[in-house]
Amino acid sequence: MNTQQVIFLVLSAISLASAMGVILSKNPVTSVLCLILTFFTIAGHYVMLNAQFLAVVHIIVYAGAIMVLFLFVIMLMNLNADVEPQKRNWLKYAGAISGGTLLVILVAALRDASMPSLQSGSTDIGLIANLGKTLFHQYVVPFEISSVLFLSAMVGAVVIGKKE
């Protein structure tokens, strides 16, 4: 077992454990912190897969912007474990069983698939020069459309959040 596999196993264990923490913790703030930990481990996976720019963007956008937004909203609402809505127990078990069934089915379907293994050498495909060239040559129209999407999302959030 080489170093890469050891790093992969450690990162995977942390990300799976903290993902379970997201759905199992009673306090929403704990859930947010567990989700931030999950995002950091996913960024570590990105670095190992030679997607360095995506790892940095992932940390900035998710851990830096989106999760802070979640944290702000949770603290604005003053939610804690006491007001956490409780679901009936059999519904929880039904959700867990259906999720586990999906896991078993997907793993069983893909267990025997033959795929090439990843080389350990580094490629420059995830560097910002390469990605920028691809983005602004082949994908410039979706890029501009996404700016329109952002503008409409901003206007929509302001209009919805405004007190009437």
Next chain:
Amino acid sequence: MPVQYYIFLSIALFCIGIMGVLMRRNAIIIFMCIELLLNAVNLLLVAFSKMWADAGRIDAAAAQIFVFFIMVVAAAEVAVGLAIIVMVYRNTHSVDINILNRLKN
């Protein structure tokens, strides 16, 4: 390292997200689980990008551009969705999604 490892990790994260969406009733937790689902898919796309880059394809960066756009759409979605949740909380003083079934009538 086989690419199956990443596939199984993504499947596990995806199923944890599905379980969270089905099990919890807090609207914010459900929203966070949707982010988890998107990230599982992103991880899979990056793993396949590396697989294609190892196979010598020059257009393997397209998968990472796709992940980039998923992040963009997720950010826009979070902005609007959290605004909706705040508005629901302002009107009902709760984020329990069961209260929202009054939309049926």
